Amino acid sequence: MRAFLTSLCIIFALTATGLCLNCEHCLNIHGGSCSGASVKCKEDEAVCVSRRENTTIENDSRLSMFKGCMKYDPNICDTILHGGNDRFQNMMYNKCCKEDNCNRESFTVPPLNLTENGLECPTCYTNSSYECSPNGIMKCTGKEEQCYYFSATIRRPGLPFGKHASQGCVSTGCCEFCLPLLKGMTYTEIKNFTCM
Ligand SMILES: *[C@@H]1O[C@H](CO)[C@@H](O)[C@H](O)[C@H]1NC(C)=O
Numbered sequence: 383m384r385a386f387l388t389s390l391c392i393i394f395a396l397t398a399t400g401l402c403l404n405c406e407h408c409l410n411i412h413g414g415s416c417s418g419a420s421v422k423c424k425e426d427e428a429v430c431v432s433r434r435e436n437t438t439i440e441n442d443s444r445l446s447m448f449k450g451c452m453k454y455d456p457n458i459c460d461t462i463l464h465g466g467n468d469r470f471q472n473m474m475y476n477k478c479c480k481e482d483n484c485n486r487e488s489f490t491v492p493p494l495n496l497t498e499n500g501l502e503c504p505t506c507y508t509n510s511s512y513e514c515s516p517n518g519i520m521k522c523t524g525k526e527e528q529c530y531y532f533s534a535t536i537r538r539p540g541l542p543f544g545k546h547a548s549q550g551c552v553s554t555g556c557c558e559f560c561l562p563l564l565k566g567m568t569y570t571e572i573k574n575f576t577c578m
Pocket residue numbers: 436437438443445471473
């Protein structure tokens with residue numbers, strides 16, 4: 383079986399389908415960089431990723447970095463995924479690449495697109511309840527083309543788990559694929575995550 387898999391790897395390597403990729407693997411939830419050992423990816427993981435997260439409440443920003451293997455997804459690779467309002471923001475950027483251990487290289491997170499896109503969303507934020515009612519309106523920018531409502535038990539790096547509810551603008555499609563990617567801001571229980 384092992385010999386069979388190894389020969390598959392060689393065949394796929396020769397045909398450059400991206401199988402049997404090796405990527406640097408590490409996680410630092412208390413800072414924006416990390417380094418680690420090279421690991422072999424699973425067969426369906428076609429890219430190496432460096433994922434920088436920034437979770438901010440008021441003026442308190444906490445950065446995290448994850449590096450590893452990932453399935454290729456054009457919704458996730460090389461785009462800023464962002465959600466929040468004037469008080470709470472959660473951002474991640476997944477830098478993807480396809481060569482062995484290419485995620486060892488440094489990269490820069492592109493600036494947020496701050497051009498208004500015409501959508502307006504209600505806003506609220508609380509850390510003491512699973513519900514919050516709109517107390518403002520914000521103009522969405524760039525590819526944040528949906529309004530969201532998020533209610534969960536969350537933990538930002540270095541802080542305890544606590545209640546959270548917020549509303550604001552979010553990157554299109556985030557309800558479908560954002561939560562499972564998070565390494566910095568984690569959650570135990572999702573009460574509601576709706577994008578509309
Ligand atoms: C993190 O996000 C906050 C809020 O969007 C921003 O002000 C801050 O500059 C970001 N930090 C980094 C290092 O990107």
